[in-house]
Amino acid sequence: MNKVILLNKRPVGKPVLSNFKFAEAEMPVCQDGEVMLKTLYVSVDPYLRGRMNDTKSYVPPFQLDKPIQSGIVAEVMDSENSLFKKGDFVSGALDWKQYQTSAGKGLNKVDPSGLSLSAYLGILGMTGMTAYLGLTEIGIPKAGETLVVSGAAGSVGSVVGQIGKILGCRVVGVTGSEQKANLLLSKFKFDEAINYKTSIDLREAVKKACPNGVDIYFDNVGGEISDAVMGNLNKFARIAVCGAISLYNETKTPVGPRIQPIIVTKSATMRGFIISDFSAKFPIAFTHLLAWLKNGQLTYSETIVSGFDQIPQAFLDLFEGKNEGKMLVKI
């Protein structure tokens, strides 16, 4: 028997379990040119929320009664494709199914030796690419500059901060609990950590943590946290807008202070991106990340939930900040 998770209803505001539907499917059989895959790890990510809306965006929306897709690591169970053989491990954008076939397009073989297979969905996958390329291509860090990261204990944020340190920046993380703040300082070696939930005046807290102002802001969250950081920008600051998890579940257009006056006054650059914008640079990013992992300069956290049935709940938990680092489901 094979299980699959479909989009049942489009969420309005915060997603709930009933937006998803479990179904049973036939066990797939390899056709010529295909591989048959067994899902091992499923990545759940905030950006999937956007694909649940029926709005035009950089990737097409999920369709009702069709499988949700995300980054998955799988084992090749059977192959009629000369590029893959039984026993290979692959990563790619795949359906939330226990078993599925694929023509191989977009699949990358991953090396199971030395590192956990889950790393290919995180630090060596989209997470690592997003952190490395968003920071280096948009943030353009220089040694001695101050980097602020929001969503700092999340999968991308924790890697951004570490890369900032490797490149010589003073790194300040904004996060949502004392436990995460401590983790930023102890495990990820940030210079300062701010718990936005206990800060009475967040703008002042950022100012105190950044006595020389903010040169680079890597923004994962948007909203009031970003307002506080934007109030402390230096001249020629760069803002990499990676995500806006605080706004994804809003049902009305979110409103806040207009930022154009700050952008002009500070000659600042704000640039949004999705990781495919930088796909030409994945190999160089991979090379750096792997080297830093191996020499111990880079570490990562994972929150791994077990069981195919837990995928929707793991996704919902992202919006409660229940993950520490990359959120994955092990099947």
Next chain:
Amino acid sequence: MNKVILLNKRPVGKPVLSNFKFAEAEMPVCQDGEVMLKTLYVSVDPYLRGRMNDTKSYVPPFQLDKPIQSGIVAEVMDSENSLFKKGDFVSGALDWKQYQTSAGKGLNKVDPSGLSLSAYLGILGMTGMTAYLGLTEIGIPKAGETLVVSGAAGSVGSVVGQIGKILGCRVVGVTGSEQKANLLLSKFKFDEAINYKTSIDLREAVKKACPNGVDIYFDNVGGEISDAVMGNLNKFARIAVCGAISLYNETKTPVGPRIQPIIVTKSATMRGFIISDFSAKFPIAFTHLLAWLKNGQLTYSETIVSGFDQIPQAFLDLFEGKNEGKMLVKI
């Protein structure tokens, strides 16, 4: 007798005449190394509003009971400086005085032949530099792309649009009267003009005028006009934030739709600037502007008011949109 205009009181919200004060001063006398200047043309510009506030910004605020400064073209009446001689014409950031001395720092000689001296405060001065460098360095226009300009009939906007046309863009201007809209089409050869004051749904109006979406937005005004344009951005759009005249007189922090979700979804880049950021490129900008002026590809409008006493009122009139193109006072 020599007249001078001082900052009398800092404005709260919209500036009024009583924020300024006229005073009499001694006729200045050239000391060694100095030139004595007679003011001929005074530029009044929206950015001066920012300097009337007592807030830290990219240039220091004006001081109470001290002269206001702006771009001025003057004639050298007397010189004890070997770089200038009596009868030379110069431009520079000078005090609102009929006569003043200067050590020569920051003064540029201007050529009175062929072009009006006033051009050196406009199309060949800060206005032209701002238009050319903001558009080319941040907008990075490619032939066939769509450029939207707000404040399009203003001094900078009308030049931006014409340069966009020269570089092969489809150019759409947003302005505040039928008369100005007609001028954009007839004199400045924009492809489309939108009168925001008579548009019922500005976002739809922009959409209609930009059937292929907006690749470049040159923003002079901020506020709701920008919201409407931002709703029509294409993937990889560039937004040059030059000014935000609609917000300069706000006494509370202006609030509007948060733009980070658009910035991410469109992988857009928003960058603010002041013209001194690009000072290294003034010579190349000047070369292009002069060539286009001479071959007739570029034209400009000026609104010239006469009389030293009219300087404050001319400045106030900017915020009512009473100028067409560059606003100047001829002394």
